[in-house]
Amino acid sequence: MKFHLVKELKLFFILWLTQSLSALGSTMTGFALIIVLYKSSGSALTTALLSVCSYAPYVLMSIFAGALSDRWDKKATMLVCDSFAAVCTIVTLVLLKTGGLEPWHLYVLNALNGLMNTVQQPASEVAATLLTPEKYYQKTSGMRSFSNSLVTILTPAIATAVMSFWGIEAVIAIDLATFAAAFFALLLFIKIPEVPQKKDGGESVLAAAKSGLVWLKNNRTILLLILFLAAINLIASIYDAALPAMLLSRKNGGETVLGAVNTCVGIASLAGSVIVTFLPEPKSGRSRLKVICNTLLISMSTENFLLAFGRTPLVWCIGAVLGWLSIPVMNANMDVIFRSGIPAEMQGRVYSARNTLQFFTIPAGFFLGGILVDKVFEPLIAGLPADSLAVTVFGGEKGAGAALLFFMIGIAGVAVCLIFRGLILRLKD
Helix, strand or coil: CHHHHHHHCHHHHHHHHHHHHHHHHHHHHHHHHHHHHHHHHCCHHHHHHHHHHHHHHHHHHHHHHHHHHHHCCHHHHHHHHHHHHHHHHHHHHHHHHCCCCCHHHHHHHHHHHHHHHHHHHHHHHHHHHHCCCHHHHHHHHHHHHHHHHHHHHHHHHHHHHHHHHHCHHHHHHHHHHHHHHHHHHHHHHCCCCCCCCCCCCCCCHHHHHHHHHHHHHCCHHHHHHHHHHHHHHHHHHHHHHHHHHHHCCCCCCCHHHHHHHHHHHHHHHHHHHHHHHHCCCCCCHHHHHHHHHHHHHHHHCCHHHHHHHCCCHHHHHHHHHHHHCCHHHHHHHHHHHHHHHCCHHHHHHHHHHHHHHHHCHHHHHHHHHHHHHHHHHHHHHHCCCCCCHHHHHHCCCCCHHHHHHHHHHHHHHHHHHHHHHHHHHHCCC
16 A cells, blocks of 8 residues: 555655755745844844735736646746746845845845746646645645645754854755755656646636636635635734744743744644644545634634743743644645645636735735834833733733734634634535
8 A cells, every 4th residue: 555655646755855855945044034134123024024025926926827827837837936036045145245135135036036936836736736646635735734844843943053053155055955956856857747728719818817716706615715814814924923023022032932933833733744644534525614614713712822921932832832733734624625626727727816815915914013013012012101901911021012912913813713614614515
């Protein structure tokens, strides 16, 4: 049985392993740049804008890029987009070595990378589908969650260690080396099957993009799941914008603590990925929907409140574990619903329509999170008397405002989960 599994998933294994290695290198560079930028500016908004610039073009152009991705060769698309990302990384390294790197350089480079991701992401999603027999969808989804979790675990530890001994230039060098490994593995060893195309009579890109939206409109369950995730992504991106500002500023915080919390996120996700890989599959689509809703409710009702009320790294780490342990289970069930429910010849444009609808809240959330920390909650806490309830509960030092923000998004997250759970489970289709 195991021999047959390896044989049937051989090409998926190669793609998964090498792309995961490349993702580790890229994520290490992103982690290192966030630390460098926050230390030089002290502003949550300045670092949040890195993600805003990455996601904004991705969201704006995704709906059109999917139509192109459906027509273009998946392997060639991935190779070109990955190569462009490597060029941007090389430019960053050159600017660092010459002492000319400014925040706006990183914003522009992140925006260009985000633009390439609009085409690369749907191509890689379809490639994974084409390389995986349907009976292995949940298993391979668990494997992808496993590798993503491992990247999250290793990134802060390796990036921090490499920066301490050899500087950020060494982190970028590792990034480029992992890119080269993934590039040549894809180029030389992986053949991605062609997707049978429907005759569309020369359908325009605009019409093809519209067809993805029309498909979603006619499939209410998947559309509602996407809107649910859009609301969750808004809250999660506010969380991502506020987390470095809080942990790097709190009395018991710092770079090591930020790395430790991120590592706990990875460990929890890794454990969840192992669990979902071996869990028996839900018996029906409705059971999968319940799993998705319940796991997100668990996540939203635990981590944000422990981050808000906690004052020690131990409590913050426990919050990270409770918040992320169930997320791979949610992702796997969502992935199966999407891959099995969307025809392969439509997946590129439907995934791109999904990206626009599901991810447009991410740049908004990062921007909003930076503004709320810098301009609202930190000044609010700083202006309150020492005996006020908010100062007593969340503290009065820098970073306490971000803690108050975590409390607010915790309430919002629970409300969103309860509302969408009721809506989704009422659907008949």
